[in-house]
Amino acid sequence: MKPRHGHISESCRPISEVLSRIGDKWTSLIITRLSQQPMRFNELKRNVHGISQKVLTASLRALERDGFVERTVFPTTPPTVEYRLTPFGxxxxxxxxxxTRFALTNAARMDAARAAYDTKHGEPMPDAAPKYKPQQLRLN
Amino acid sequence: MKPRHGHISESCRPISEVLSRIGDKWTSLIITRLSQQPMRFNELKRNVHGISQKVLTASLRALERDGFVERTVFPTTPPTVEYRLTPFGxxxxxxxxxxTRFALTNAARMDAARAAYDTKHGEPMPDAAPKYKPQQLRLN
DNA sequence: TGGTTTCATAAAGGTGCCTCCTTGTTTGCA
DNA sequence: TGCAAACAAGGAGGCACCTTTATGAAACCA
Structure with a gap:
């Protein structure tokens, strides 16, 4: 199998594809939440701020299919659905x-780094990036 | 600040935005590579399979701006640029x-889960998804 | 009767990421 | 002279992801 998109994992699936699945922001937030306790759909929706019903449905479906989450339907009226992490999950x-903890505790540090970078190099604007010139390569 | 897109991190930047930056597949691959040793642009390009010159340039720029990577230009001809992790990086x-290690060691397990799921629910096809009906909610 | 709950889904449209191809400049070498 | 190395960037187009809005069905309650 030709390594078009990355290192060959043991299954020949490109590593970059696997990473784009498990590193996805919604995956992180959902998995982190479910690691605390199993939850119903609407509970998750309220806890994972900013996620839409549609994206939550699709994300949970994908996580179930990948084997990280198991879904239990309870015969209530209307039916309620519970999501819980599998051992794999x-x-x-x-x-x-x-x-996720890193993200929570280091956002300000990233902001400071960005401010410092922009002070030194200018804000990332469409017209702020000079053309590449070897003798004038972005010198620090 | 209104929590439109996620939990409020200490900097008021939505957690989902921070996660989408640091959880990005190219970020993972680049950072993992640089954690082994500092590298020049073309070394990185060869090592991070599947990444284009353009995407590598943009990713490194962003990582530098976020404070994870430092870039050193050497006055060779043509100039060579070395990228190394900062302590933050x-x-x-x-x-x-x-x-990344998880991705490398568990891709086959994900494949197996997907195969099992598809056997049980059918391949994810455009016409394979039945319309939502509470009494017929996807029962396992 | 109308509204709510529950969760999956559809459609239309917007945005961001990525691919592919190209350009640019200086030096060194065949 | 032509080509290669080095690395940053531009443009056009494609595709995936996401937002917004709406639908659906059974039961319950005012």
Whole structure:
């Protein structure tokens, strides 16, 4: 199999494709939430701020299909659906909760870095990027 | 500040936005590579399979701006540019290398889960999804 | 009767990321 | 002279992801 999109993982699926699945922001947020406790659809929707019903449905479907989440339908009226991490999902939760914690605790630091960078190089504007010139390559 | 897109991190930047930056597949691959050793542009391009020159340039620029990577230009002819992780970048490398390792070691397991799911529910095709009906909600 | 709950889905339109191809400049080498 | 190396950037077009709005069905309640 030709390594078009990345290192060949054990299944020949490009590593970049796997990473784009598990590194996805909604995946991180959903998995991190479910690692705390199983939840129903609307609970998740309220807890994962900013996610739409549609995106939540699609994300949960994908997570179920990948084997990270199991879905239980209860015969209530109307039916209620519970989502819970599988053991596989709990394994994924480990690096993801670490990543989410990093995001929570380091956003200000990123902001400061961006401000410093912009002060030095100018804001990333359409006309602010000079043309590449070897002798004038962006010198620090 | 209104929490439109996620939990409010300490900088008021939505957590989902921070996660979409640091969880990005190219970020993962680049940071993981640089955590092994500093690299020049073309070294990185060869090592991060599947990335285009353009995407690599943009990704490195963003990583530099966020404070994770530092860029050193050497006055060779033509100029060569070296990228290395900052201490902040090394902190991010920890959860990211764990995530990348997970991706490398669990792709086959995801494939197996998908195959099992599709066997049970049918392949995700445009016409394979039945209309929502509470009494017939996807029962497992 | 109308409204609500629950969760999956459809359609239309917008945006961002990415691919592919190209340009640019200086130096060194065949 | 032509080509290669090095690395940043531009443009056109395609595709995936997302937002917004709406639909659907059974039961319950005012």
């Amino acid at each position: 709990e394994e994924l939760a480990e690096p993801l909760t670490a990543l | 090394e902190e991010l490398a920890e959860p990211l290398t764990a995530l």
